[in-house]
Amino acid sequence: MLNLLYAPALILFALFIFYPFLKGIQISFTNWDGYSQEYKWIGFANYERMTTDPDIGKVIWNTFIYGIGSTILQNIVGLAYALFLNRSLATRGLTRTIVYLPVIISPLIMGYIWYFFFQYQGGAINDILLLFQEKPANLLGDSDLNVWIITFVNTYQYLGIAMVIFLAGLQSIPRDYYEAATIDGAGSYARFCHVTWPLLAPSFTVSMVLNLIGGLKLFDVITALTNSGPGYASASLSTLMYQLYFGRQDAGYAASIGNLMFAIISVVSIFALMYLRRREVTS
């Protein structure tokens, strides 16, 4: 029954994905500290603890801002860039190359690069602000602002993916459709609404789901820019889980946070996928 050709891949899967996944459910019902051989079965205590954890509400909220906020921004700007670059411009290749460049740079390094922009002492933004005001602004230490700065950096970095997906989608729309619409008297706005928008539906599915999963699991950029501080103000579920495990030896609780994150990401992405796929069929 098992095919020898995919057996190696399947063994790796069983060992490094399915087994840990089940093990993670088991660990989440214990008070394991991550190191010792002894730990107790404590039932649903870790999950009950989530409901009273003073930080978790903010952390879940941040995770959604990172996921949904960057998805919306990336798709709006990515589509705008794609529509703009779909014209024959001399600078088209250059723009595409430059907008896509951050995609291939490590998100950790990207975080450091933007750190030089937003940092308190001698940051590039503060160099400008100091021309108008006395004191520098603590942008990354501002717990209302830094979540949006991180969302912005994630958007900047992965904008190129949305742009390239939309460009590929635009190029697959046959030219005759536009010609036919023009003959029927459609202006450029009507052509966009009735030809481009519905026929781009498959590109939206891919771009939305990729960006959504990428944003919901955000980790490196947060670590580089704010180290999820001050306190837990800019933490996401991934950085919270990391700190619980390695910082506070709270492995059982960290495992339950991991399971919560797994549940959120799969529910959100499956719903998004179903909704977006249905849009493809009806268009």
Place this chain on the structure above:
Amino acid sequence: MMRKRVWLNAAALIICLIHVLPFYILITTSMKAADDPSSKWIMPGYWYTDNFTNAFREANLGTAFINNATVTGFAVLLIVILGSVAAYPLSRHRTPWNKFIYTLFISALIVPPLTILVPLYKLMVDIGAMNHFWGIILLHVTFNLPMTIFLYTGFIGTIPRELDEAAMIDGAGRLGLFYRILLPLLKPITATVIILSGVAIWNDYQFSVFFLQQPSMRTVTVALASFFGQYNNNIGWVAAGSFMAAIPISAVYLFLQRYFIHGLSSGAVKG
């Protein structure tokens, strides 16, 4: 008409300028001496090379680059071999059992490896894979296989079956058929797989920081993060380190950018 074109090109150049800004700030920061209070927006009239030599030495970037290349090279090689071989029966023999296996592989696409970090860490300790390149290589291979199998299965589906049959009649065994007939035809999608998984593994921070904790085994991102932790008051050093760490992959990208962009769009939309 001519005037409109000029304006559009000017707008495109402004977009480029905005997107290049962070890199410009990175360069000016990396070139300034620690006691230079001038703004990050101004290019210093000198090049303070100490930032670069110090960062390279203190962050141990030389070793880190070699470690990164080792892990990425072996992982990508295994991904291509295991992924293409696994996709072949899944694409050619669509039995209910194979469809189930395929769905199993693909469902892992939605799961970020980070969500199972705690049990994964325990497993790596238990099998003695901590601080060994083979351990992290196997992890990278596993978590990149879903996308790889997805891409290969889709692509093999577009290659006519008649080709297999013709080769069989000519006496090719199944493995010979795969390597001599199919693999050469898979070049475009193999390039895409190499690019996508290569970039992901080269840039990885999460797995590397958990599973390669020994200083001599650090990859570039881990070396840089610990360097940042130590010297974040000396921003010139950190900037120079980040700059050097970003150079190799940026250089590869600028040489091969046509394939990068093509790889992503063909992988994402047509796959």
